[in-house]
Amino acid sequence: MMVSGCGIRGGSDGSGAPTPAPGDRTTVTVLVAASAVAPVQQLATAFEASHPTVSVRISGGSSTTLVAQVAAGAPADLVVTAGDAALAGLPPAARARPTVVVATNILEIATPPTNPAAIAGLADLASPSVKVVACVSSAPCGSAADAALAKAGVTAHFVSRELDARATLAKVRLGEVDAAIVYRSDVVGSGGAVHGMPIASEHNVTLAYPLVRLSDSPEATAFAAALSGVDARSVWAAAGFGMP
Amino acid sequence: MTARSQRGRLPLVALATLGVALVGLPLVALLLRVDWPGLPARLASPLVWPAVRLSLVTTAVTTLLAVVLGTPLAWLLARSRSRWAGWVRAVVTVPLVLPPVVGGVALLMAYGRNGIVGMPVAHLFGLSVPFTPVAVVVAQTFVSLPFYVVAVEGAMRSVDGRYDQVAATLGAGPLRVFTRVAVPLAWPGIAAGAALAWARALGEFGATITFAGNFTGTTQTAPLAVYVALDSDPEVALALSVVLLVVCVAVLGLLRGRWLR
Numbered sequence: 001m002m003v004s005g006c007g008i009r010g011g012s013d014g015s016g017a018p019t020p021a022p023g024d025r026t027t028v029t030v031l032v033a034a035s036a037v038a039p040v041q042q043l044a045t046a047f048e049a050s051h052p053t054v055s056v057r058i059s060g061g062s063s064t065t066l067v068a069q070v071a072a073g074a075p076a077d078l079v080v081t082a083g084d085a086a087l088a089g090l091p092p093a094a095r096a097r098p099t100v101v102v103a104t105n106i107l108e109i110a111t112p113p114t115n116p117a118a119i120a121g122l123a124d125l126a127s128p129s130v131k132v133v134a135c136v137s138s139a140p141c142g143s144a145a146d147a148a149l150a151k152a153g154v155t156a157h158f159v160s161r162e163l164d165a166r167a168t169l170a171k172v173r174l175g176e177v178d179a180a181i182v183y184r185s186d187v188v189g190s191g192g193a194v195h196g197m198p199i200a201s202e203h204n205v206t207l208a209y210p211l212v213r214l215s216d217s218p219e220a221t222a223f224a225a226a227l228s229g230v231d232a233r234s235v236w237a238a239a240g241f242g243m244p
Numbered sequence: 245m246t247a248r249s250q251r252g253r254l255p256l257v258a259l260a261t262l263g264v265a266l267v268g269l270p271l272v273a274l275l276l277r278v279d280w281p282g283l284p285a286r287l288a289s290p291l292v293w294p295a296v297r298l299s300l301v302t303t304a305v306t307t308l309l310a311v312v313l314g315t316p317l318a319w320l321l322a323r324s325r326s327r328w329a330g331w332v333r334a335v336v337t338v339p340l341v342l343p344p345v346v347g348g349v350a351l352l353m354a355y356g357r358n359g360i361v362g363m364p365v366a367h368l369f370g371l372s373v374p375f376t377p378v379a380v381v382v383a384q385t386f387v388s389l390p391f392y393v394v395a396v397e398g399a400m401r402s403v404d405g406r407y408d409q410v411a412a413t414l415g416a417g418p419l420r421v422f423t424r425v426a427v428p429l430a431w432p433g434i435a436a437g438a439a440l441a442w443a444r445a446l447g448e449f450g451a452t453i454t455f456a457g458n459f460t461g462t463t464q465t466a467p468l469a470v471y472v473a474l475d476s477d478p479e480v481a482l483a484l485s486v487v488l489l490v491v492c493v494a495v496l497g498l499l500r501g502r503w504l505r
Contacts (some may be wrong), residue, residue, distance in 0.1 A: 131375065136458065138476035159375035160457025163471070171457070175358045176374050 033082035077220035117178035145181035188240030286483035295469035322400035348454025379456035399433020
């Protein structure tokens with residue numbers, strides 16, 4: 001059993017770190033959109049098991065926050081954002097780095113497990129007797145919900161626009177609303193606390209999760225490959241994500 | 245004052261200055277950062293007026309509720325020697341220290357659709373409180389009533405109890421003693437308490453977003469609009485923040501000049 005340091009040691013500067021001494025670990029720092037932290041964490045644990053000299057450090061946050069951290073010079077080897085809109089905030093050098101989509105997410109309608117308002121699809125959300133929530137339009141989950149409703153030509157009976165996906169899902173879990181428009185990964189991540197209803201693909205909105213590799217270190221390159229590799233598919237799928 | 249006592253006061257003055265700076269600098273920074281010439285255009289954002297109007301209406305109702313419910317409560321607490329008064333006082337002042345978000349969750353548990361009061365009310369009358377302006381008022385009253393009761397109880401206590409006895413001897417019933425003796429004598433305290441309760445209601449965020457939600461025109465109060473705008477249009481958020489700051493300072497300053505000492 002090797003004892004790792006605090007994980008803030010070098011090896012992540014991308015300048016061809018020297019071969020680690022026995023008992024020493026190289027750290028790969030990954031900034032991950034909050035919605036994708038669970039599967040990335042799971043893949044990191046598996047990666048560390050097969051690469052005993054590498055330690056993966058994961059930091060979660062909203063995509064705009066993560067990008068701002070990179071722009072401010074935070075030491076990160078990989079960045080995974082929800083949607084590519086946030087990538088515009090990266091400095092030019094980072095924008096020129098290799099980028100690959102590692103997963104996709106689609107919207108679902110979340111209802112309480114008993115589905116009290118008998119929601120079957122987006123069209124049912126227009127009824128004035130149905131209480132609907134989604135994220136606020138300025139958040140990615142909110143603008144996606146607006147886009148899906150616009151495609152379906154439905155004016156949903158919103159009672160609130162919540163500040164983030166967590167708060168939106170909480171209103172459903174507490175049974176205060178009849179339906180919420182959230183990402184499928186949120187529904188799967190709730191572990192059965194809410195019931196997920198698919199949205200027809202012609203109305204649905206797909207969110208891509210691009211991975212930007214900021215470092216050329218062999219460890220960062222290897223973990224980036226592990227996140228998008230064949231073995232990762234089942235992990236992403238189990239967390240409710242699709243593959244590009 | 246002697247030079248010695250002047251020097252002795254220095255550490256106190258230094259600490260006090262630090263305290264003033266900690267609170268004052270962010271407020272000054274807000275005023276410096278705002279684009280003053282562009283302020284009217286920012287305030288014309290469709291986010292601003294519905295939120296300000298909702299805040300003005302709901303905080304007015306909340307303050308009225310605090311006065312109507314809180315004044316008798318403060319009077320009874322001030323005059324009671326029963327140990328129950330201590331328990332009641334403890335319960336009523338809990339929201340002073342409770343994180344507002346926890347207050348919002350508690351309100352959902354009580355008056356939400358599945359709440360212990362909310363569920364029977366929804367079944368019997370088909371009424372639901374969350375996500376309505378009523379919920380905004382309930383959340384604001386929950387957090388601001390304690391401020392009112394604490395302020396007014398203090399004022400009522402400082403009213404000499406012998407006035408009540410004299411009034412009672414002259415044949416005034418308890419209700420008359422309350423309206424004709426206690427309320428007029430405690431008037432400065434009532435005004436101060438109402439101002440505090442109003443200011444707390446105006447700034448309310450956590451309980452409101454949790455219990456009432458966030459919807460333009462219905463439940464999105466000015467603080468919620470500031471938070472939402474911070475994401476989409478930070479300049480609008482700044483402009484609205486300054487309006488809130490100016491309104492608060494103006495109202496508290498006005499009251500301080502008139503009643504608060």
